Amino acid sequence: MIIRLILHLALLLLFAPMLNGIIIKTKALFGGRIGAPLLQSYYDLARLWRKGFVFSRTTTWVFLAGPVVGLTVPLLASLLIPFGALPAPISFEGDLILFVYLFALSRFFTVASALDTGSSFEGMGAAREVTFSCLAEPTLLFVLLVLARLSDGLSLDTLLGSHLLTAWHSDAGASLGLILVCLFLVLLVENSRIPFDDPNTHLELTMIHEVMVLDHSGPALGMILYGAALKMMVMGALLVRLAFPWQTGWWLSDALMFLAGLAGLAVLIGVVESIMARLRLPRVPQVLVGTMLLSIFALVLVLR
Amino acid sequence: MNNAKPLRFRNGFVVPLVELPHLDYAEFSESLLAEVAADARIASYFGRPLADGLEIYAILAHDWNGELSLLRTQVNGSFPSLTPLCPQLHLFERELAEQYGVRPDKHPWLKPVRFHKTWIDAADIWGRPHGKHPVPGDMEFYRVDGEEVHEVAVGPVHAGVIEPGHFRFQCHGEEVMHLEISLGYQHRGIEQMLIGGPHPSTIYLLETSAGDTTVGHATAYSQLLESLAGCESPLRAQAIRALALELERLANHVGDIGALAGDVGFLPTASFCGRLRGDYLNLTAELCGSRFGRGLVRPGGVGFDLDGTLPQTFVERLKILKRETRGAIDLCFDAPSVLARFEGTGLVRTDDAEALGMVGVAARGCGLVRDARLHHPFGIWEGGFDTPIIELDGDVFARGNVRRREINASLELINQLLRGLPQGPISQPLGPLAADSLALSLCEGWRGEVVHAAITDAVGRIDRYKIVDPSFHNWSGLSMAMRGQQISDFPLCNKSFNLSYCGFDL
Numbered sequence: 001m002i003i004r005l006i007l008h009l010a011l012l013l014l015f016a017p018m019l020n021g022i023i024i025k026t027k028a029l030f031g032g033r034i035g036a037p038l039l040q041s042y043y044d045l046a047r048l049w050r051k052g053f054v055f056s057r058t059t060t061w062v063f064l065a066g067p068v069v070g071l072t073v074p075l076l077a078s079l080l081i082p083f084g085a086l087p088a089p090i091s092f093e094g095d096l097i098l099f100v101y102l103f104a105l106s107r108f109f110t111v112a113s114a115l116d117t118g119s120s121f122e123g124m125g126a127a128r129e130v131t132f133s134c135l136a137e138p139t140l141l142f143v144l145l146v147l148a149r150l151s152d153g154l155s156l157d158t159l160l161g162s163h164l165l166t167a168w169h170s171d172a173g174a175s176l177g178l179i180l181v182c183l184f185l186v187l188l189v190e191n192s193r194i195p196f197d198d199p200n201t202h203l204e205l206t207m208i209h210e211v212m213v214l215d216h217s218g219p220a221l222g223m224i225l226y227g228a229a230l231k232m233m234v235m236g237a238l239l240v241r242l243a244f245p246w247q248t249g250w251w252l253s254d255a256l257m258f259l260a261g262l263a264g265l266a267v268l269i270g271v272v273e274s275i276m277a278r279l280r281l282p283r284v285p286q287v288l289v290g291t292m293l294l295s296i297f298a299l300v301l302v303l304r
Numbered sequence: 305m306n307n308a309k310p311l312r313f314r315n316g317f318v319v320p321l322v323e324l325p326h327l328d329y330a331e332f333s334e335s336l337l338a339e340v341a342a343d344a345r346i347a348s349y350f351g352r353p354l355a356d357g358l359e360i361y362a363i364l365a366h367d368w369n370g371e372l373s374l375l376r377t378q379v380n381g382s383f384p385s386l387t388p389l390c391p392q393l394h395l396f397e398r399e400l401a402e403q404y405g406v407r408p409d410k411h412p413w414l415k416p417v418r419f420h421k422t423w424i425d426a427a428d429i430w431g432r433p434h435g436k437h438p439v440p441g442d443m444e445f446y447r448v449d450g451e452e453v454h455e456v457a458v459g460p461v462h463a464g465v466i467e468p469g470h471f472r473f474q475c476h477g478e479e480v481m482h483l484e485i486s487l488g489y490q491h492r493g494i495e496q497m498l499i500g501g502p503h504p505s506t507i508y509l510l511e512t513s514a515g516d517t518t519v520g521h522a523t524a525y526s527q528l529l530e531s532l533a534g535c536e537s538p539l540r541a542q543a544i545r546a547l548a549l550e551l552e553r554l555a556n557h558v559g560d561i562g563a564l565a566g567d568v569g570f571l572p573t574a575s576f577c578g579r580l581r582g583d584y585l586n587l588t589a590e591l592c593g594s595r596f597g598r599g600l601v602r603p604g605g606v607g608f609d610l611d612g613t614l615p616q617t618f619v620e621r622l623k624i625l626k627r628e629t630r631g632a633i634d635l636c637f638d639a640p641s642v643l644a645r646f647e648g649t650g651l652v653r654t655d656d657a658e659a660l661g662m663v664g665v666a667a668r669g670c671g672l673v674r675d676a677r678l679h680h681p682f683g684i685w686e687g688g689f690d691t692p693i694i695e696l697d698g699d700v701f702a703r704g705n706v707r708r709r710e711i712n713a714s715l716e717l718i719n720q721l722l723r724g725l726p727q728g729p730i731s732q733p734l735g736p737l738a739a740d741s742l743a744l745s746l747c748e749g750w751r752g753e754v755v756h757a758a759i760t761d762a763v764g765r766i767d768r769y770k771i772v773d774p775s776f777h778n779w780s781g782l783s784m785a786m787r788g789q790q791i792s793d794f795p796l797c798n799k800s801f802n803l804s805y806c807g808f809d810l
Binding site: 027030031032033120121123124194195198200201202203204205206214273274275276277278279280281282283 | 454455456457458462463478565567568569570571572574576579639641642644645649790791792793794795796
């Protein structure tokens with residue numbers, strides 16, 4: 001049990017920043033550049049960690065709570081989700097609700113810490129973040145409902161169990177395909193990727209997630225970046241397990257297959273970011289409502 | 305109608321001041337408004353302090369006649385503002401008020417422009433403390449009141465590495481109701497430093513009045529001095545100037561399209577155009593050693609010749625660059641996700657563009673044919689340019705597409721220039737400048753028309769030098785373009801205009 005927990009966390013903590021490195025490398029290749037080294041995200045984190053804290057006099061403890069909660073929540077959430085064929089260290093009936101709302105908790109604190117600065121940009125970013133994520137939330141829940149219908153339990157470990165492979169070959173395959181698309185879009189929204197948000201932009205008026213953390217620096221920014229990387233890996237784990245439900249039975253090959261799946265997902269995100277422009281902001285809610293309808297449709301298909 | 309028929313000239317004219325009638329202000333305003341009603345637009349409008357008041361010169365462009373007309377009047381203390389009847393004057397009148405402490409009565413938007421002390425010993429009309437440098441951006445901003453209205457202030461320090469400027473948005477949710485732009489952070493007092501010239505440093509000041517339009521401003525200045533000296537630069541020099549001007553246009557337009565793509569997060573075009581812009585700048589560097597064309601254009605000719613194998617190298621490099629540029633740009637203009645962002649964003653109606661007196665790329669994107677190479681030809685273009693490019697929609701796409709088509713046109717023009725490069729000297733010495741005269745020179749820089757005007761004193765020294773960068777006309781266009789738009793689209797609109805802060809601030 002302890003060994004499984006350590007392996008789970010080690011995979012998460014060590015591999016998560018690599019995903020961003022792979023995305024950046026993919027984008028660089030599309031842009032005709034060599035790009036930053038794969039390990040750049042690790043260097044950045046090390047650099048930020050060595051710096052000191054700078055706090056504005058107008059902020060309170062809430063300002064620091066944002067990054068701290070942002071880092072701990074993905075860690076907690078990761079314990080509930082299986083990494084590929086490796087089962088989740090903690091699992092109980094109904095943990096999927098906890099999984100979804102742990103992220104809501106971290107969002108609440110990120111938004112609160114953004115509002116704490118009193119800056120008009122951060123307020124704007126917070127408003128956008130809240131609007132978009134409350135539109136993304138139903139999609140995620142419907143997706144989990146579809147998975148719950150296909151399995152006979154209400155824990156994420158059961159939901160993403162070995163029955164998925166047979167489910168893909170049954171009538172439910174179409175539904176699984178639909179929710180895979182929905183999950184990918186939710187992943188892009190939640191991790192502020194193109195076409196919903198642009199993680200590289202320096203234009204404060206167009207940012208969503210980035211603008212909320214403009215005033216954080218040093219270790220606090222490091223925590224936010226690391227937390228974001230962990231979040232992407234945790235949400236990616238859901239997607240990867242759904243897309244590659246095979247298992248070999250040996251923990252090492254299972255772990256490697258999981259990591260390969262994640263790397264593939266990162267490349268896919270990189271490709272999407274390279275060939276698409278950002279959506280206009282008013283279009284984002286429309287796309288999210290569309291995704292929600294898609295996931296409802298998937299649910300209808302498995303309920304019939 | 306008893307208004308005096310104003311004198312009409314062509315680009316590059318010199319007129320002795322004695323030949324210019326003194327109109328009284330009523331006559332002046334009547335003639336000016338009549339001219340504007342007859343399709344003229346304000347090219348330049350500036351004052352010259354005299355012992356007993358302020359002389360105002362208005363230069364109007366009649367584009368389709370290829371003519372410029374000139375009016376002069378004198379005011380003292382305050383005068384009725386013409387802005388309510390002719391909105392394109394609004395910044396010019398504010399400028400006069402700030403520089404000379406005169407008051408345009410009933411000006412609807414009388415605020416400082418560049419935040420500097422008055423140029424002459426006159427009281428500041430806004431009552432700012434005498435002798436102290438005013439704080440830029442320290443003024444009453446337009447405010448919209450209401451419970452759901454919020455104000456967003458951006459700048460002068462921005463998140464990217466760009467010039468400083470302050471933008472004040474009045475927003476209702478994500479929608480912008482009004483944008484007010486306050487500049488002046490880069491005011492260096494260039495026009496003041498030019499008085500008493502030409503000094504040895506004059507050309508360097510002008511080259512840096514807007515760094516990305518180095519060739520444009522240097523060409524306008526050189527032409528001005530040449531007309532004042534009554535000589536013409538050799539044909540070969542004119543061709544090299546035109547070539548450098550088109551290279552400047554190419555570099556900036558390619559960079560702008562890359563930046564537009566970057567703003568909507570479209571990676572490939574953003575990356576490739578950044579590199580290609582560097583390639584075009586390097587071509588300019590091959591010619592004169594400076595990527596921005598510093599030191600190339602000089603009064604009397606050019607400082608560097610396009611000799612030896614250079615023309616051949618240019619032709620070969622441009623052949624490759626043309627293919628690559630087209631590829632990179634078409635990628636962006638063929639992507640539906642990009643077009644969805646460009647089309648319908650940042651609309652300026654043609655009427656508004658005309659009323660605001662917009663020029664250059666931004667005006668041509670609104671369907672106004674305003675291109676000094678066509679209407680007020682200078683240098684090698686006399687009779688040689690017939691392909692102005694216009695787009696009708698007035699949105700970000702139109703401004704982007706004007707650039708795309710101008711890139712293709714410029715590549716063609718450079719090819720023609722390289723094939724028919726005239727032989728001969730590249731420079732000739734200038735004689736003394738005409739005394740007590742007014743000279744004017746227009747040049748189509750990449751952003752739009754650059755207007756320089758100079759008045760000389762009794763010994764042929766510069767007494768007043770007036771620079772009008774295209775940005776001066778166009779910043780109000782950006783404000784108009786933002787009305788009713790999403791605030792998140794502001795960076796995109798701003799980039800589609802890509803106006804100069806320092807060219808405005810001078």
